[in-house]
Each structure stands twice: as structure tokens, then as C-alpha cells.
Amino acid sequence: MATTFTLISSVTVGGGGSAVIEFTSIPQTYTDLQILLSVRSSTAAGNSNCFIYLNGTFGTSYAQQRLSGDGSNVVSDSQTSYPWVDMINAIPNATYTANTFGSAQIYIPNYASSNNKSLSVDFVGENNSTTSYIYITAGLFQNSSGITSITIDGTDNFVQYSTAYLYGISNA
Amino acid sequence: MSETLTKIVVNCETGVQEIIPLTVEEIAQREADAAAYAAQKAIDDAAQAAAAEAKASGLAKLLALGLTEAEANALVK
Numbered sequence: 001m002a003t004t005f006t007l008i009s010s011v012t013v014g015g016g017g018s019a020v021i022e023f024t025s026i027p028q029t030y031t032d033l034q035i036l037l038s039v040r041s042s043t044a045a046g047n048s049n050c051f052i053y054l055n056g057t058f059g060t061s062y063a064q065q066r067l068s069g070d071g072s073n074v075v076s077d078s079q080t081s082y083p084w085v086d087m088i089n090a091i092p093n094a095t096y097t098a099n100t101f102g103s104a105q106i107y108i109p110n111y112a113s114s115n116n117k118s119l120s121v122d123f124v125g126e127n128n129s130t131t132s133y134i135y136i137t138a139g140l141f142q143n144s145s146g147i148t149s150i151t152i153d154g155t156d157n158f159v160q161y162s163t164a165y166l167y168g169i170s171n172a
Numbered sequence: 173m174s175e176t177l178t179k180i181v182v183n184c185e186t187g188v189q190e191i192i193p194l195t196v197e198e199i200a201q202r203e204a205d206a207a208a209y210a211a212q213k214a215i216d217d218a219a220q221a222a223a224a225e226a227k228a229s230g231l232a233k234l235l236a237l238g239l240t241e242a243e244a245n246a247l248v249k
Contacts, residue, residue, distance in 0.1 A: 009184045019194060019202075027184060042175065049209075058205065072199070083205060090215070139185060148187035157175055166184065 004170040006030070011164045017042055017157030021164045024149045028112040030168030036116065037104040037123075039162040041093040041154050048091035048155040051084040052106065054117065054141050055149055058083045061141040065172075071131045084153075085139035087123040091154060100126035101162065112146035177202075 008030075011021050042050035060081035067076045070089070088167070090129060092100045104123040119139035125132045141147075152164060177194045194202070197237055234244035 009182045009187065011180050011182055011189065013180065014191070016178065016191075017175065018180045018191065019177040022179055022181045023184055024181060025183045025185040051205075058201075075220070077220065079212070079216070082212075083208065086209075155206075156178065166182075 003066040003172065004168075005034075005138075006168045008033075008168045009168045010166065013158050013160055013162040015160050017159050018162075019154060019157050021152045021158065021162075021165050022149060023151075023164075024151065026111075026148050026166070027168070028146050029150070029170075030112070031110065031171045032169040033108040033111045033117075033150075034169060035104070035106040035108075035150065035152075036103045036165045036167070037106070037152065037163070038098075039091055039104075039154060039164075040101045040159045041091045042157040042159050043091075043095075043155050045095060047089035049086060049088045049091040050091050050102075050104070050123070050155075051086045051122075051141070051153045052139075053084050053141070053151045053153070054108075054147050055143065055145060056151065057107045057141075057143060061142045061160040065138045067136045069134050071129075083163045085119050085121060085137060085141070087121065087135045088133075088139065090123045090125050090133040090135050092125050092127060093155075096132075097126070097128040102126060106120075108147065114146075116143065117147060142161070 009023060017048040038151055061083040063080045064082060064085050065078040087104065091102050102123060104121060107120040108117060119141065121137040121139060123135040175197060178191050179194060181190045181192060231244050231248050234247060235241065
């Protein structure tokens, strides 16, 4: 059981928006990491996505299983040898109710270990409509290095007042 | 797109935050990633649609054989 929950760093996106939020030089002194996101995309039409990469690694190092719902359909799917862990179509944008943001929790246990890393992600969009997405994702990062950087990449820009909080959790 | 794409980089050791415009290479990589994702998603969507179609077709054939809907559904789950 976690005995401490420490804010490592936080970001609030400014007036110009930003496409990417990146935490670097993450200390290796905690047991687990947790990220809390509140984001909205500047995308004017269509859907907006959000991707997570670790240690700046793209390519084929990721796998994931997802369960998603959009208000009328429930879908589960999986990807292997995948370039990232993602939450697709989930980010509120200009087509959504004004001033709504999507919320995510990303949990990465044993992030400093030499084992492959698991990610547990849940994401909900907000929309005063019958269509809004939720995702539960189990991600795998096949890499033996401790996680020193986390990149959160969205479609177009994350708008002003989008936030990301990175917490370190220690079990001793 | 007219807006400037940037990234916010937070150094967790120093607490320093920088806002850096994405380079031409980063934007190109991002667009390539998005295109690759779209291509993969189209493949996944097509596979899901084909599986759903096959399931519906199988269900219809079972019903035509005289199974009840509950029996047919139990078989194609």
C-alpha cells in the first residue's frame, strides 16, 4: 500500500496552447508514477486523439488492450508491436460542448525497474451530447530501462488551461 | 493549419518549464505517425467489421437451421 503520494511536477497550458506535454528527468526514487490529465484539443472538426510515449521511444515497443464506449457502442480491441499507448477520439474539442475537458488517470507501477512496464489508463470525455468517449486501456511498454521521460501528444494543440500532474508514489 | 505547434517540456529535477516550437522534423514525424496510425486503424476497423459481419451471417444461418435465437446466440458468442 502506498505510503506517500508526492507531486513531482505539473503543467498548465498557456494561452497559445501546446501540442505536446513532456516530463523529463523523472527521478527514479519512487515506486510508482501516476499522471492526472485534464485536456481539451483545439481541433475544429472530427475527432481528437491522445498518445503516450515513454523515454521518447516510438516504434514497436508497445502493446495495448482497450475497452471503449461512445454512448451507443462498446468495443474492445488490442494492438501489438504498436508505436504508443493511446486514447482515441476521446479528447473533447471544438465540436464538443464549450469549455469541457477530458479527464485521464495513467498509472505506471514499478516504473524504475528493469522489467517491462505496464500502464493502466482510464479516460473520460465530457460532452452534453449522446456521443462522448470513455476508454479503459491496459498498456505494455517492452523496455528494460527505467522511465525517465513521459510524453503526452495530442491532435493539434491542447488548449489553454489543460493540465497535467505527475505524482510519485512510494511504498516505503 | 495556422496555429504554431509547440511542446511544453518540464524538467522534473529542476522544475524548469520550457515552451519549444516543434521542429520541422518533429512535425513531419508527427504527421507520419498520424498517417501510420490512421492506416492501422483502418485495418483494425475493417477486421472488426468483417468479424461482426461473419458473426451476423453465422447467426442467420443457425436460425435458418431451426435453432432458437437464444441457442444461436449461445453458439456464436
